[in-house]
Amino acid sequence: MTTTILPTTDQTWGFWGSMGHAGADQSQAWALATTAIAKATDGTPEAVRHATTASPLLNADRRLRDVLDSRQGRHFADAEPAPAIGPRGQAKASELFNGRTLAEAVDAAVATWMAWKIDKQTQREYGIPRGLPYLTGWVVHHQIQAEMTE
Secondary structure, rough: OOOOOOOOOOOHHHHHHHHHHHHOHHHHHHHHHHHHHHHOOOOOHHHHHOOOOOOOOOOOOHHHHHHHOHHHHEEEEEEOOOOOOOOOOOOOOOOOOOOOOHHHHHHHHHHHHOOOOOOHHHHHHOOOOOOOOOHHHHHHHHHHHHOOOO
């Protein structure tokens, strides 16, 4: 699958805004995160390709943008995971310290978010199936939301 990197729709908040506050090159960070998330979540075909039976991968590029523009995008950049998901600071995409490049920081955040699992509370509040990788769960959630609004 080819990933089209759609521009942010919110330059103040979400991933884009948080990366700007961190002093990172927002365009580079956005491209790296979009590509890394697409690669990671497309590796889970049952969760992503068959998220809906009517139109699998409809809005595939939009779902990535919507995740990064959302509260989860801010959490991804700011190391503010949802409660009880993981230790703060471990999944910070804007972590440009300790010798990490921006690409390495984004890859580390993706790996951490893929290792976390959707918990009971998130399942109850958002309907995302418990046990899915956290990142995949939110990508699927935003894909479904996009399809429902069309």
